[in-house]
Amino acid sequence: MTRSRLPVWLCALALCLGGCGGGGAHRTTRRRASRQARALAEAEAKHEYPSPTPPAQRAPGQLTAVGAITAFARRYINWDAQDVSAQMSDLARASIGQARSEMTLAAAETRTDSTLQQGGIANRGSVEAVAPLAGGSERYVVVTREATTASASSAYAGLAPAWHLTLATVTEIGPPAERRWVLSAWQPQN
Numbered sequence: 001m002t003r004s005r006l007p008v009w010l011c012a013l014a015l016c017l018g019g020c021g022g023g024g025a026h027r028t029t030r031r032r033a034s035r036q037a038r039a040l041a042e043a044e045a046k047h048e049y050p051s052p053t054p055p056a057q058r059a060p061g062q063l064t065a066v067g068a069i070t071a072f073a074r075r076y077i078n079w080d081a082q083d084v085s086a087q088m089s090d091l092a093r094a095s096i097g098q099a100r101s102e103m104t105l106a107a108a109e110t111r112t113d114s115t116l117q118q119g120g121i122a123n124r125g126s127v128e129a130v131a132p133l134a135g136g137s138e139r140y141v142v143v144t145r146e147a148t149t150a151s152a153s154s155a156y157a158g159l160a161p162a163w164h165l166t167l168a169t170v171t172e173i174g175p176p177a178e179r180r181w182v183l184s185a186w187q188p189q190n
Contacts, residue, residue, distance in 0.1 A: 063181070065170040065181045066140070068170050068180075068181040068183055069140055069183065070127050071094075072091060072099075072183045072186070073127045073130070073166070073168070074126075075090065075091055075094075077123060077124070077126075077127075077146050077164075078123065078124055078125060079122065080120075080121070080122035080123075081117050081119070081120055081121050081122065084116060085107050085110045085111040086107075088103045088104075088106040088107035088110060089103070089107040091103040092104040094182070095183040095184065095186070096182050097171070097184040097185060098169075098186070099169075099185050099186040102186055118153075119151075119153040119155060120151030120152035120153070121149070121150045121153075122149050122151070123146055123148045124146065124147055125145055126144065127143075128144060129142070129143040130142050136169075138171065138172075139167060139168070139169050140169075140170070141165065141167060142165070143163065143164070143165055144166070145162070146161060147159070147160070147161040147162070164188065165189040166189060167187040168183060168186055169183070169184050169185035169186075170182065170183055171184040
């Protein structure tokens with residue numbers, strides 16, 4: 001091959017190889033577009049678009065439903081301005097579902113709440129009762145008695161301890177040999 005034909009030949013080879021390599025990518029793009037078109041057609045027919053399954057949530061759990069609720073409630077009602085955000089984050093990791101979402105939100109809100117910090121606000125209480133809710137298979141009523149104080153403010157001075165009612169839902173998770181109960185919903189009623 002002569003020197004003058006070498007660049008032309010190399011260019012032709014590069015174009016050919018580039019075209020061959022692009023075919024696989026083109027087929028992949030067509031397959032993806034076809035899957036998307038099928039999913040869209042299914043969504044239009046059923047009036048809903050399937051979303052990916054969320055990853056399974058994990059939490060340590062307790063051996064009994066009442067044990068899981070009691071442990072959660074004790075941590076939920078006993079906090080001070082310095083540790084409330086960390087407490088809520090810990091509770092988020094110890095729960096699943098709606099309870100995890102609520103505790104994650106509470107952790108974020110309390111992290112930046114200057115009123116808590118400036119007032120030195122704290123909450124102390126005890127779990128007085130945990131009982132199954134009538135007609136609710138994994139739902140319980142939780143009764144607590146709590147007192148809120150403020151070390152740097154008179155806002156809570158003289159306030160008597162109050163009774164609180166919460167509805168709690170638990171879910172059994174884990175393989176059969178390692179089943180544990182975790183909190184899946186926490187709904188304060190007052």
